[in-house]
Amino acid sequence: MSALFWVALVYAAWRLLDWGVLKAVFRPDEAACHALERSGACWGVITEKIRPLLFGRYPHDEQWRPLLALPLMLLGAGALLWRPWDLSLRGVVWGAVLVSLMVGLLMHGGLIGLVVVPSDQWGGLPLTLILAGLTMALSLPLGIALALGRRAQWSWVRWACTGFIEVTRGVPLVMVLFMAAFMLPAIIPARFEVSLLWRVMIALTLFSAAYLAEIVRGGLQTVGSDQFDAAKVMGLSGWQTQRLVVLPQALRAVLPALVSHAIGLLKDTSLVMVVSLHELTGALSLSLGGDPQWRPYYLEGYLFVAAIYAAMCLSLSRAGRRVELRWLATAGQQ
Secondary structure: OHHHHHHHHHHHHHHHHHHHHHOOEOOOOHHHHHHHOOOOOEOHHHHHOHHHHHHOOOOHHHOHHHHHHHHHHHHHHHHHHHOOOOOOHHHHHHHHHHHHHHHHHHHHOOOOOOOOOOHHHOOHHHHHHHHHHHHHHHHHHHHHHHHHHHOOOOHHHHHHHHHHHHHHHOOOHHHHHHHHHHHHHHHOOHHHOOOHHHHHHHHHHHHHHHHHHHHHHHHHOOOOHHHHHHHHHOOOOHHHHHHHHHHHHHHHHOHHHHHHHHHHHHHHHHHHHHHOOOEHHHHHHHHHHOOOOOHHHHHHHHHHHHHHHHHHHHHHHHHHHHHHHHHHHHHHHO
């Protein structure tokens, strides 16, 4: 069986190399791709459709703005996660706020002579990063609050937090997105109109917070009662005990689960395509769906998108591991 497995693996690798490299067409020549009759990959579709794939329906003449926003988001996230310099929590928060404001200015415009681009025209990779980054940043403190509320002394707070968590976790994300996209506008008054992007962002944040609350609650249960006794001896208040003693230990214990949730959230952003937000996966369908010449080469497009997702998820995993090692080193010095 072992020999058969290795033979099959080598054969599959050779066929993939033959299809993806040796017989592939790399230039955007539709006639050459058609002549292959699917015996080789047509990577020219990526070159031909790279703009609509990366930026969706964003206006062509303004696409330099999301092009600037992309490295700004990636470098900002890298600096905040990898932290080559020692930053306090307050520094991380202010850094994230500054990056968010700069990205928002570039994407939306309206100041310093930038043309306003409505959020319903945002798309592609910038939209994927905005959805994942803002949702994680907003849902983490909300999830911590829900986890603490589930352990609160007041019964009505416990019941409210528990009810929200259990109901939200029992509903599929697609249903939550449909409710935010189609039911919410029918409920709220017209003068309080909220754009589709922000409705989806709120839905993703609430959904993510419910799962994060359970992750954080698991971390809180690892903190022994002796830590509370030691905090009382030191004269710390209840809030100071939670902020300075309990939460740092709880978050350190569940950091791998938090990173796993962030990776899952990044991949879940592809579901917003069902409510007509064209993130990276939706932008691929948008760019190829209306072009009959390049439409047959969906496979190459999906492989390209999969490679982008794999690179982002691997980077998140490595960054989480680095943060975990730093926290363990800090705990060992204390």
